Amino acid sequence: MEAAPVVTLINKRRSEIVVRWKEYMEERKDSSSIIDGRTIETTNDNFVDLIFDYLADNQSQDRLNNLMGRILALGWPLSYLTNGVHIFRRVVSTLIIESEMEKAVILDYFKAMEDLLDPIFNNLIEDATSTWENTVSIQKRALMELSAPLIPVMEYLAVMPLIGTIDTERAKLIMENLLEGVIAYRTEVVLIDITGVPVVDTMVAHHIIQAAEAVRLVGSECVLVGIRPEIAQTIVNLGIELGEFPTKSTLKKGIEYALELTNRAIVYKDKPSGLRL
Amino acid sequence: MRIPILKLYNYLLTTIQVELDDQTAIQFQDDLLNKIHETGAIGVVIDLTSVEIIDSYIAKILGDVVNMSELLGAKVVLTGIRPAVALTLIDLGIRLKGVPTALDLEQGIEKLRQELGE
Amino acid sequence: MNIAPNRVEIHNEWDIVRARQSGRERAKELGFGHVDQARIATAISELARNIYLYAKHGEIIISVIDGEKRGISIIAEDNGPGIRDLRKAMEDGYTTSGGLGAGLPGVKRLMDDFDIVSEEGQGTKITAKKYLR
Numbered sequence: 197m198e199a200a201p202v203v204t205l206i207n208k209r210r211s212e213i214v215v216r217w218k219e220y221m222e223e224r225k226d227s228s229s230i231i232d233g234r235t236i237e238t239t240n241d242n243f244v245d246l247i248f249d250y251l252a253d254n255q256s257q258d259r260l261n262n263l264m265g266r267i268l269a270l271g272w273p274l275s276y277l278t279n280g281v282h283i284f285r286r287v288v289s290t291l292i293i294e295s296e297m298e299k300a301v302i303l304d305y306f307k308a309m310e311d312l313l314d315p316i317f318n319n320l321i322e323d324a325t326s327t328w329e330n331t332v333s334i335q336k337r338a339l340m341e342l343s344a345p346l347i348p349v350m351e352y353l354a355v356m357p358l359i360g361t362i363d364t365e366r367a368k369l370i371m372e373n374l375l376e377g378v379i380a381y382r383t384e385v386v387l388i389d390i391t392g393v394p395v396v397d398t399m400v401a402h403h404i405i406q407a408a409e410a411v412r413l414v415g416s417e418c419v420l421v422g423i424r425p426e427i428a429q430t431i432v433n434l435g436i437e438l439g440e441f442p443t444k445s446t447l448k449k450g451i452e453y454a455l456e457l458t459n460r461a462i463v464y465k466d467k468p469s470g471l472r473l
Numbered sequence: 474m475r476i477p478i479l480k481l482y483n484y485l486l487t488t489i490q491v492e493l494d495d496q497t498a499i500q501f502q503d504d505l506l507n508k509i510h511e512t513g514a515i516g517v518v519i520d521l522t523s524v525e526i527i528d529s530y531i532a533k534i535l536g537d538v539v540n541m542s543e544l545l546g547a548k549v550v551l552t553g554i555r556p557a558v559a560l561t562l563i564d565l566g567i568r569l570k571g572v573p574t575a576l577d578l579e580q581g582i583e584k585l586r587q588e589l590g591e
Numbered sequence: 592m593n594i595a596p597n598r599v600e601i602h603n604e605w606d607i608v609r610a611r612q613s614g615r616e617r618a619k620e621l622g623f624g625h626v627d628q629a630r631i632a633t634a635i636s637e638l639a640r641n642i643y644l645y646a647k648h649g650e651i652i653i654s655v656i657d658g659e660k661r662g663i664s665i666i667a668e669d670n671g672p673g674i675r676d677l678r679k680a681m682e683d684g685y686t687t688s689g690g691l692g693a694g695l696p697g698v699k700r701l702m703d704d705f706d707i708v709s710e711e712g713q714g715t716k717i718t719a720k721k722y723l724r
């Protein structure tokens with residue numbers, strides 16, 4: 197493909213474009229104030245070089261992907277990048293207008309310029325969004341996995357503190373973590389602590405009951421702890437059947453109960469022997 | 474395929490090591506009930522650690538075995554149900570209510586002792 | 592990866608085991624976690640057993656869903672007696688064979704998508720799908 201006249205124009209006036217572009221960028225600096233002065237100097241150089249590289253090379257899709265890869269890899273704010281492309285467009289527009297060519301020719305130049313720069317702009321937005329969406333979904337998943345750890349407290353006893361809202365997807369992960377943990381630590385009793393669950397509706401209760409039932413199937417036992425008064429009220433008002441699972445108001449009471457279940461007790465050393473909690 | 478059933482004092486212990494197809498499961502039901510009858514065992518531990526899948530049919534057979542054994546005077550504890558199996562049973566709506574469970578064979582025997590007050 | 596559908600004909604009890612084993616393998620290749628592998632294998636076991644029990648023979652077709660969402664699709668098809676009351680058949684505990692009545696409602700919960708078409712005297716076709724998370 198032969199280079200479009202506008203590309204020839206851009207390449208011929210390169211140094212001029214760069215100077216003007218940088219001036220504009222300088223004016224807009226506060227919008228990208230995250231980057232400090234020295235970095236911005238080199239950053240701007242790199243960025244505008246990348247655009248010229250792309251234009252010089254017949255603007256193939258490959259080159260464009262390559263350009264996006266390199267630009268995004270630099271990790272600059274999207275606002276700075278889109279701004280840069282906008283300003284580039286403005287500088288080139290000005291050049292075209294100043295050239296005092298015929299109106300029809302100017303329009304052709306404009307159209308050619310748009311065809312040139314639009315893909316950069318669109319790809320930039322697309323790639324950035326998909327990278328961003330990716331990151332969000334990875335983080336969401338990581339959060340889901342992290343937020344339901346099974347903590348072995350002592351031999352045969354573990355606590356699973358539930359924090360935040362429990363939807364169906366999260367409930368599945370929680371159950372898997374819970375059961376794998378029970379097996380790994382040979383846990384006889386698991387305390388599920390719902391202090392950190394803001395709302396317990398029928399749905400959440402259903403998930404918790406299922407978890408407790410699954411725990412029983414693998415051969416361990418569940419005690420539900422951290423029941424606040426308002427949760428007790430909702431449970432009764434909604435007519436939720438907790439099944440045969442024991443509940444305790446606090447983690448401490450739950451631990452005492454669990455010890456009792458496994459024929460153990462806390463014995464204080466400095467008290468007369470045999471005094472049990 | 475027959476699943477071996479071991480006698481230990483007045484308990485029977487059995488570890489299911491094969492993929493449970495229908496024939497094997499039915500055969501196992503027969504064998505276990507006969508063995509309880511023969512030996513007068515009062516407790517049974519069925520260890521399922523190696524079982525990778527329990528569908529509704531096999532679950533029914535297991536539940537039936539537990540109830541039938543009880544009629545013959547033997548308490549049954551199921552042990553070693555895997556997490557993945559437990560989760561599929563929950564999805565199937567199967568809770569094995571009233572069937573005692575334990576983490577492994579050893580704790581299963583312990584559980585029998587407690588349940589039988591030995 | 593081989594993405595040609597895998598067909599398993601169901602004529603006897605052994606075919607049930609073959610079908611679920613092949614489904615588990617396919618699910619593993621696709622990258623399903625081991626809990627989902629068990630869910631998929633169990634769903635196949637339920638569907639294959641229903642074919643064997645109620646229609647005598649039929650087919651399980653396991654294929655890869657290679658679209659926007661990747662996953663596995665299970666089709667259970669037979670030309671048996673069909674199901675007269677689908678609503679009832681989907682209820683927990685409904686059985687005509689002294690089973691637990693857990694199969695069909697269970698498959699629906701084990702999988703992400705569930706579709707059943709059945710005509711009395713014509714047969715039954717069930718499609719169940721599960722997607723990678």
Ligand SMILES: Nc1ncnc2c1ncn2[C@@H]1O[C@H](COP(=O)(O)OP(=O)(O)OP(=O)(O)O)[C@@H](O)[C@H]1O
Binds near residue numbers: 646672674681686692
């Ligand atoms: N392929 C089929 N053809 C004809 N009838 C069927 C078919 N699949 C299921 N049914 C009918 O639907 C009912 C419910 O099926 P479902 O699998 O839920 O329970 P079940 O097979 O009776 O017991 P379980 O699956 O718990 O062992 C069956 O009892 C049977 O009457």
Ligand SMILES: [Mg+2]
Binds near residue numbers: 529637641690693695
């Ligand atoms: Mg069935």
